[in-house]
Amino acid sequence: MNRPRILLVEDETHIAQGIIFNLEADGYEVIHVETGTAALAALEHGRFSLVVLDLMLPDMDGLQICQRIRVENKRLPILILTARGNEEDRVRGLELGADDYMTKPFNLSEFLLRVQGMLRRSEWYRPDAGTTERYAFGTNEVDFRGRRAKTAHGSVELTELEVRMLQIFFSREDETLSRPELLESVWGVSPESETRTLDNFIVRLRKYFELDPSRPVHFLTERGRGYRFVRNGQKVRAE
Numbered sequence: 001m002n003r004p005r006i007l008l009v010e011d012e013t014h015i016a017q018g019i020i021f022n023l024e025a026d027g028y029e030v031i032h033v034e035t036g037t038a039a040l041a042a043l044e045h046g047r048f049s050l051v052v053l054d055l056m057l058p059d060m061d062g063l064q065i066c067q068r069i070r071v072e073n074k075r076l077p078i079l080i081l082t083a084r085g086n087e088e089d090r091v092r093g094l095e096l097g098a099d100d101y102m103t104k105p106f107n108l109s110e111f112l113l114r115v116q117g118m119l120r121r122s123e124w125y126r127p128d129a130g131t132t133e134r135y136a137f138g139t140n141e142v143d144f145r146g147r148r149a150k151t152a153h154g155s156v157e158l159t160e161l162e163v164r165m166l167q168i169f170f171s172r173e174d175e176t177l178s179r180p181e182l183l184e185s186v187w188g189v190s191p192e193s194e195t196r197t198l199d200n201f202i203v204r205l206r207k208y209f210e211l212d213p214s215r216p217v218h219f220l221t222e223r224g225r226g227y228r229f230v231r232n233g234q235k236v237r238a239e
Helices: 013-025 036-045 062-072 087-095 108-120 160-171 179-187 197-209
Strands: 005-009 029-033 050-053 078-082 100-103 134-137 140-143 148-151 154-157 219-222 226-229
Touching (some): 005 013, 013 029, 087 100, 100 108
Antiparallel strands (some): 140 148
């Protein structure tokens, strides 16, 4: 039985050693590199199930690596693990295609759960059974199999996680989905986990699909409850 193969891009030896020990103890194969150049070379010549990516590398910014991975491979899950915890870096990392973002110091148990959840979602790689291959709403059309969308802003290439999130919203049209429910079903993390990754992904979907992202009519926030998708473009109700 083949073990999931993880590429760890981390130049701090003591952190890398701890991550490698615990990932291998959970049954994963880990390939460790310390530079962006080595990471890109490894990706060119090998197949991986997941990339764990530091941003502060000695030869290049990890965000550049994230961007290059996404140009070459829309399917490969990327978990950014970095000491750079400011909101600008977080948003930029997610905009460039990262699937999740954790800051150092981090909780090891939560890290392992996120890795487990990201690797478990093999269903990202194809449309769910019973899901139509195309879905239209407003001025948008999503092609699940091709992982792309036509929008008023132009064509968009979608990551596997974006496809998964859209499938969940579309299959439960006009239902309010709670933050814990989305965290568990899309990211595979504990419902009690606190993460702003979800909020940043909603911002990303609005940027793609809303005519005016600052005044969304499809991906709505239900204050104190979660998020709701409305196919016909219902406006946000007055509070």
